[in-house]
Amino acid sequence: MPSPRSSVSGASPPPRTSAPPPPGAAKDPTPPVEPAVTRTSRRTAARARPRTRLRVPRGVRRASGPVGLLLIWYLAATTGVLPETVLASPVDVVQRGADLIGTGELTQAIAASGRRAAIGFLIGAAVALTLSLTAGLFRLGEDVIDASMGMFRAIPWVGLIPLFIVWFGIDETPKIALVALGVTYPLYFNIYGGIRSADAQLIEAGRMVGLGRIGLIRYVILPSALPGALVGLRYALSTAWLALVFAEQVNADAGIGYLMSNAQQYFQTDVIVLCLAVYAVLGLLCDFAVRLLSRRLLDWRASFEGEGA
Numbered sequence: 001m002p003s004p005r006s007s008v009s010g011a012s013p014p015p016r017t018s019a020p021p022p023p024g025a026a027k028d029p030t031p032p033v034e035p036a037v038t039r040t041s042r043r044t045a046a047r048a049r050p051r052t053r054l055r056v057p058r059g060v061r062r063a064s065g066p067v068g069l070l071l072i073w074y075l076a077a078t079t080g081v082l083p084e085t086v087l088a089s090p091v092d093v094v095q096r097g098a099d100l101i102g103t104g105e106l107t108q109a110i111a112a113s114g115r116r117a118a119i120g121f122l123i124g125a126a127v128a129l130t131l132s133l134t135a136g137l138f139r140l141g142e143d144v145i146d147a148s149m150g151m152f153r154a155i156p157w158v159g160l161i162p163l164f165i166v167w168f169g170i171d172e173t174p175k176i177a178l179v180a181l182g183v184t185y186p187l188y189f190n191i192y193g194g195i196r197s198a199d200a201q202l203i204e205a206g207r208m209v210g211l212g213r214i215g216l217i218r219y220v221i222l223p224s225a226l227p228g229a230l231v232g233l234r235y236a237l238s239t240a241w242l243a244l245v246f247a248e249q250v251n252a253d254a255g256i257g258y259l260m261s262n263a264q265q266y267f268q269t270d271v272i273v274l275c276l277a278v279y280a281v282l283g284l285l286c287d288f289a290v291r292l293l294s295r296r297l298l299d300w301r302a303s304f305e306g307e308g309a
Contacts, residue, residue: 088270093277096270105259110278112254113244116172117282120179121240127180128187128236135188136195136225137217149188157181158246165250175247182243183236190232194225230294237286241279 070090076082077089084092100106131149134141157178164174198221206220248257256275263271 084269085267086269088273092270093273096268097274097277100259100271100274106274106278109254109256109259109275110282112258113248113256114282116175116247116255117179117240117244120176120243121183121236123176124180124183124240125187125236128184128232129191131184132188132191132195136192137221146192149185153185153189157185157243161246161250170251174250175244175252178247179240179243182239186235186239187229187232190228190235191225194228195221197228198224226297227294230290230297233293234287234290237290238283241283241286245279 073082073087074090077084077087077091082089088096097106131145135145135149136142160181161174161178164177168174168177202220202224203216206216211219244255245257248255249261252258252261256278260272260275263269263275
């Protein structure tokens with residue numbers, strides 16, 4: 001029965017307090033339970049605390065792959081796993097490159113190959129630009145040109161070397177023609193695809209603000225085709241050097257391919273590897289130049305650049 005004081009005043013009875021343990025009794029080993037709110041706040045603070053990670057520069061990461069391959073190549077050559085008759089060591093290749101630079105042979109070969117690649121690229125780029133603009137901007141041009149380009153692309157252009165020799169002889173003309181042919185296809189299809197992928201809503205908006213046909217081409221269609229054209233330019237430059245490798249095997253008296261042909265006759269693997277490395281470096285420099293050009297011309301265009309470090 002409740003006491004009169006609690007029933008009248010409505011006050012709750014005083015809380016019960018546990019009696020202190022008797023002296024000499026063992027303590028409870030269970031630690032006090034931490035509230036869930038405190039644990040959650042500590043986790044949030046730990047996640048919000050910035051983590052210090054070692055960031056490796058992108059240039060170092062890009063160079064790690066080629067440097068690793070060179071190291072494996074050097075170790076395989078020095079340990080005898082890779083015989084010199086199969087592939088010369090990188091030290092021998094560098095030494096032979098220094099010798100050829102000293103005599104001037106390598107410099108003259110690079111100049112001759114660069115001249116052929118430049119002339120062939122300019123011719124192929126002019127042809128590809130004319131055909132792609134005609135086929136991309138006009139339906140009649142598409143009907144006449146695009147099907148033919150698709151048909152000719154299926155023909156391996158390297159197999160046209162004997163026909164080019166019959167047509168143009170064995171001097172510089174077939175070499176330049178082969179480079180121009182190899183450049184034309186990637187440039188044509190990328191520019192044509194970029195023109196035809198222009199947003200129709202942007203074209204309609206341009207017409208609503210009063211742009212004529214020339215204004216639409218200049219301010220809407222060509223800027224929309226520029227990313228595809230730059231991708232085609234990268235492919236075309238790499239194809240130009242690839243075509244030059246085959247072209248300079250045909251009765252050449254100068255150039256990087258000429259050095260490779262002579263080295264093949266005397267089983268000089270160091271010279272062959274050196275010429276291949278020169279081709280690769282020249283292609284890499286051209287690709288780097290196109291990347292810089294893309295950043296300059298496409299700075300107005302927000303694009304995805306990857307995630308993570």
